[in-house]
Amino acid sequence: MFVITCPHCCEAREEEEFHYEGEAFIARPVDPEAESDEAWGDYLFTKKNPKGWHWEMWNHATGCRKILVLKRNTANHIIAGSWTLSDARKEYDNERATA
């Protein structure tokens, strides 16, 4: 079981209080009607699914019911950090800029 720190409740909580919400920062096509079926299907169903570090969203379902972002290693379950969506976006962009 993970212990996840909720950036809204400012506290470490049991995984059971949370819902997994999938990969974070997948950009929604600006104009869905104009997308090809392939591109739309890709947006909906294609995920990175890496072995290693993964940016993902969780919902604090029994608590504040807000979305948070985790950077979690899918191979060893180490959690590097948890942030609000906007704070995580900065971390994520920084990481991509320096990679």
Add this chain to the structure above:
Amino acid sequence: MAKSLSNIELNLNQFSPIAQSALQHFNLSARQEKVSFEKGVWANETPPAGYIRLRGNAQNPVFLAATQAALGAHIPCLACTSIKTEFGSLYWLSIDEWLIVTSVESRATLQAKLEQSLTGIHSLVADQSGGMTTIKVLGKHAADALSHCTVYDLHALNMGKVVGTSFGKLSVFLCADHDGYRLLFRRSFADYIWRYLERAAEPYGFAIANLS
């Protein structure tokens, strides 16, 4: 046709609903006892109360000022905190959400004051009195019994702290009082939560508390 319509009208005139406890079928008030040291865990549903859900932007000073004007108290903006006021209690539920618990009698006035004060400000005020209830748990083994029900570490629950956490397969808001714990939850959860709690508390000696 006309006759049956007038019958419906007649029935509506006679319709006077009364709020009934969600745990009515357990007949708790008839089984309650004076709290003593003989049992490890005591619990009961608290009397009907007025519940108001308040939502708004805690970063917006206009919203904060308006709620303060209506309530005569600052809403708690620190995560997982609650305060006692002259009309009842104010619980932080989320970064943009609070629960106001007051008496059944003062609920309508308080709600009207809030609504008026918040006119034109992006916010929500909703009466949830029919949809929520509270169970109070006390006794020297109250924390032990609750540990079987929730994943939250009760040692981290200081007085006045309120956390949204699990209770079996459901979710509750759990709050520590000076003399025990308070579970605030949806009325439809009541049967499940009461049975679960009673089962968990039984090994410690359980009885239904007279809270008055």
